[in-house]
Amino acid sequence: MVFTGSRPAPTHVIAHLSDMHLIAGDGLLHGHIDTRAQLRKVLERIEQSGERFDALVLSGDLTEFGDPEAYALLRELLEPVAARLGVPTIMTGGNHDERGALARELYGVDTDEPQDTVTMVRGLRLIDVDTALPGFHHGGLSDAQYDWLANELAAPAEHGTILVMHHPPVTYRSPLMQLLDFDDVERLRAVLEGSDVRAILSGHLHVTTFGTLGTIPVFVAGGVSYVDDAGAPRELLMGVDGPQSWNLIEVHADQVVGTVVPVEQHKTWPALNEAVVEYVATLPEAERRAALSTKR
Numbered sequence: 001m002v003f004t005g006s007r008p009a010p011t012h013v014i015a016h017l018s019d020m021h022l023i024a025g026d027g028l029l030h031g032h033i034d035t036r037a038q039l040r041k042v043l044e045r046i047e048q049s050g051e052r053f054d055a056l057v058l059s060g061d062l063t064e065f066g067d068p069e070a071y072a073l074l075r076e077l078l079e080p081v082a083a084r085l086g087v088p089t090i091m092t093g094g095n096h097d098e099r100g101a102l103a104r105e106l107y108g109v110d111t112d113e114p115q116d117t118v119t120m121v122r123g124l125r126l127i128d129v130d131t132a133l134p135g136f137h138h139g140g141l142s143d144a145q146y147d148w149l150a151n152e153l154a155a156p157a158e159h160g161t162i163l164v165m166h167h168p169p170v171t172y173r174s175p176l177m178q179l180l181d182f183d184d185v186e187r188l189r190a191v192l193e194g195s196d197v198r199a200i201l202s203g204h205l206h207v208t209t210f211g212t213l214g215t216i217p218v219f220v221a222g223g224v225s226y227v228d229d230a231g232a233p234r235e236l237l238m239g240v241d242g243p244q245s246w247n248l249i250e251v252h253a254d255q256v257v258g259t260v261v262p263v264e265q266h267k268t269w270p271a272l273n274e275a276v277v278e279y280v281a282t283l284p285e286a287e288r289r290a291a292l293s294t295k296r
């Protein structure tokens, strides 16, 4: 028997991945990471999870060098999975991406302009803005992008908006990463104030972290490729081969919930006695809490 849950199901479920830093060919990222294998593992877990996803969000640093071959590899790995799940993919650029190659390979348009998009999924609006500034590793938006975003947000969507941007508008502990962060948090805060934006999904930091921009929660997905050692002295920037992860974002009518999912499948066991679980499943819903929650 399958539990349906005592709370209403989320209206939308999003798989939020970031910083895959794909390298075409046989090279290893930083000499350590097989980026193709890492993305494959994530996509396998997403498909095996049994979740009914509404969208796959990739929040930038899709590739390490921004070369066409790496974007082709991304499509090769991603498109069959998205097709089987029947979901749209929202892919925004990061500082390691190159706008021209990204636009040509992923969007089929020959331009160096940012590919900012709006995707409607059953009343939930997903907007992604490319915060990568050509020639730099820190992030920002042009005047035109701010205007475009304000215009898109002028009318609310039925279930509100999720904003996707590579550089998170929050302050991370690393002084080095602060030199490479989003350049005008106040301006973005002003544009989003009073809008229907319910959450911001970001990456770039290679660590799972959370913050707020005004009253809007910011969910930063840890890297699919490698992770920053958040336990190291803050003046260092140390890569770790693990614990890579992605975020399961559940949008409810009244809240947005983020859950970190490790890329690696670690050892598992039934954390609740299986006979108890089976027994509780046979009970009417009104009796389940008492049956499972009462201490014995």
Ligand SMILES: [Fe+2]
Pocket (backbone or CB within 6 Å): 019, 021, 061, 094, 096, 204, 205, 206
């Ligand atoms: Fe990155």
Ligand SMILES: [Fe+2]
Pocket (backbone or CB within 6 Å): 061, 094, 095, 096, 166, 203, 204, 205
């Ligand atoms: Fe980045």
